Amino acid sequence: MTLRTLFLQAPSFDGYDGGAGARYQMKREVRSFWYPTWLAQPAALVEGSRLIDAPAHDQTWEDIAHEMDDKELVVLHTSTPSFGQDVRTANLIKARNPKAMIGFIGAKAAVESAKVLEATPAIDFVARNEFDFTILDIANGMKLADVEGISYRAEDGSIIHNKDRAVIEDMDSLPFVSPIYKRDLQIEKYFGGYLRHPYVSFYTGRGCKSRCTFCLWPQTVGGHNYRTRSIGHVIEEVKYVLKEMPEIKEIFFDDDTLTDNGKRTEELAIELGKLGFGKPGFPISWSCNAKANVPYETLKVLKENGLRLLLVGYESGNQKILHNIKKGLRVDVARQFTKDCHELGIVIHGTFILGLPGETLETIEETIEYAKEINPHTIQVSLAAPYPGTFLYKQAVENDWFDGTDHLLTDGGTQIAQLSYPHLPAAVIFDKVEEFYKRFYFRPRKIGAIVGEMVRDWDMMKRRLREGVEFFDFLRKRKAAA
Structure with missing residues (x-):
């Protein structure tokens, strides 16, 4: 039986931008959202799974908490900038559903696997490097001790690093x-x-x-x-x-x-x-x-x-x-x-x-x-x-x-x-x-090009005006953060 699996991009700061497929998280000069492709890929492999991208859908923990109740496996994408918030989310998941197995994926997990696991006992494993078929193995019920490409927390609390998984060639x-x-x-x-x-x-x-x-x-x-x-x-x-x-x-x-x-x-x-x-x-x-x-x-x-x-x-x-x-x-x-x-x-x-x-x-x-x-x-x-x-x-x-x-x-x-x-x-x-x-x-040349683009396309007119407001707001907040 495949574990009931949820793939989660956790709630984050207001204006989160997943940047290049959830690789570089920050606020940018113009608000944008990238698809959580690196979560969607293993989600496509795991039968009956669900994907939640909370930041893009303006969802808070309260909006999604009920989704954790029947899950047996929850996989979170993490990164260096989002790690603190992701750890807090993992703790909330485990407190609500102690039986759920929680795994972290992403570059942060790949290069600092022990450090990620040591951040909280709520994290059961991290998948290193390419993780698509790693997650599939776990969702299909394979024992963590037998899964290639992970580091995991054993029953005695010790951290074990399994051998690496080969990269996908096909x-x-x-x-x-x-x-x-x-x-x-x-x-x-x-x-x-x-x-x-x-x-x-x-x-x-x-x-x-x-x-x-x-x-x-x-x-x-x-x-x-x-x-x-x-x-x-x-x-x-x-x-x-x-x-x-x-x-x-x-x-x-x-x-x-x-x-x-x-x-x-x-x-x-x-x-x-x-x-x-x-x-x-x-x-x-x-x-x-x-x-x-x-x-x-x-x-x-x-x-x-x-x-x-x-x-x-x-x-x-x-x-x-x-x-x-x-x-x-x-x-x-x-x-x-x-x-x-x-x-x-x-x-x-x-x-x-x-x-x-x-x-x-x-x-x-x-x-x-x-x-x-x-x-x-x-x-x-x-x-x-x-x-x-x-x-x-x-x-x-x-x-x-x-x-x-x-x-x-x-x-x-x-x-x-x-x-x-x-x-x-x-x-x-x-x-x-x-x-x-x-x-x-x-510059007059650039302003003219942007205005010309707006005049030719009403949708672009609305979009550029919105982006203009966001751009000046971005500069204002940068100055305040300096």
């Missing part, structure tokens, strides 16, 4: 997540400032071959080997979305860097084109993460087959910093890539990070001017965050750039500048984020 062995979204989630609750609404996102593969020192998921759970689903398997899920979720206006492929395999990306695009993507009158577009080095010929194929937007991690406009973080990207290549996207009509949401190793006031200025020059449609500016398990964390602790604590956010969810250098204190880096946003967006 990605087609994983079922679709979209039916779980449709079954358990309110699709309209999920939105992003740069994606058409409503949207849906899922992965066509896991892992990223890049070695960026700050990036959490490849260094903790996904790995650096890009393992992909077959094109046919992906297309079948797209067909499911088209048939069963007709309200969807955009599909976002959430692979760390879909364009790492250019030939495969072109093949996927061509198959999407056969479904109607990119054709006049077809109501759905698609978008994905990309590295700023995709050649023009590939971009052209993607655009012709329905690509609307690329989410691009530029990080910095300074070449030395890109070398320091092992980005594997040249500034001049990124500049030409962006020019090619503009020429083809591909929209770019560019992400930048301030405070990375090697940062100075001069490099921050260089990055701001670079962002204005290449002019992506929208941007996100973050503070360098040393997540446990990353090379950046190890580097920062060894060099006394920060004290190694888990406190990456204020209690209200606003990101804190953790890294501080002798020549560039954290407070200065924190203030430069607001300056970056203002100097990028408060």
Whole structure:
């Protein structure tokens, strides 16, 4: 008998943003919610399970507490920023239903399994690394002692670490997540400032071959080997979305860097084109993460087959910093890539990070001017965050750039500048984020482009006005948190 299983994204701070598939939790400049894909995937494997994403649905503990009463297994996704709240939720679950087995998954659990278990006796086990089939084994009644890839609390209270589970090589062995979204989630609750609404996102593969020192998921759970689903398997899920979720206006492929395999990306695009993507009158577009080095010929194929937007991690406009973080990207290549996207009509949401190793006031200025020059449609500016398990964390602790604590956010969810250098204190880096946003967006050219977009589309008009209010509120709260 399969255990009655609940997958839970626990209630969190007001304005929680799950960020990139629940990987980077914080308040952002514009309110958004990402699908809890990493919970939906094992939920799709476990028969009769249920998924609750409390933050996106504005649910408090009181709203969901009754859901725990008959559950035999509750699986919570946790992260460094959300861990304290997740522990409190685990304690509440165990107090209400002492018989429920509670497990934690996510990067925090993967790299600090003992520390997670030691936080509270309410947590019975943590699943390390990839956890889909790990959770399936437990839900199917396998004894914890026999389950690969977990650390668990024995009856005597001791912590036992079982052997690692092999990573999944046959990605087609994983079922679709979209039916779980449709079954358990309110699709309209999920939105992003740069994606058409409503949207849906899922992965066509896991892992990223890049070695960026700050990036959490490849260094903790996904790995650096890009393992992909077959094109046919992906297309079948797209067909499911088209048939069963007709309200969807955009599909976002959430692979760390879909364009790492250019030939495969072109093949996927061509198959999407056969479904109607990119054709006049077809109501759905698609978008994905990309590295700023995709050649023009590939971009052209993607655009012709329905690509609307690329989410691009530029990080910095300074070449030395890109070398320091092992980005594997040249500034001049990124500049030409962006020019090619503009020429083809591909929209770019560019992400930048301030405070990375090697940062100075001069490099921050260089990055701001670079962002204005290449002019992506929208941007996100973050503070360098040393997540446990990353090379950046190890580097920062060894060099006394920060004290190694888990406190990456204020209690209200606003990101804190953790890294501080002798020549560039954290407070200065924190203030430069607001300056970056203002100097990028408060330009006649950018204001004109945004106003023009609003005038052409009434839905966009309402959306941008709402986002404008949120943006200024975000800046106000950042200043208060400083």
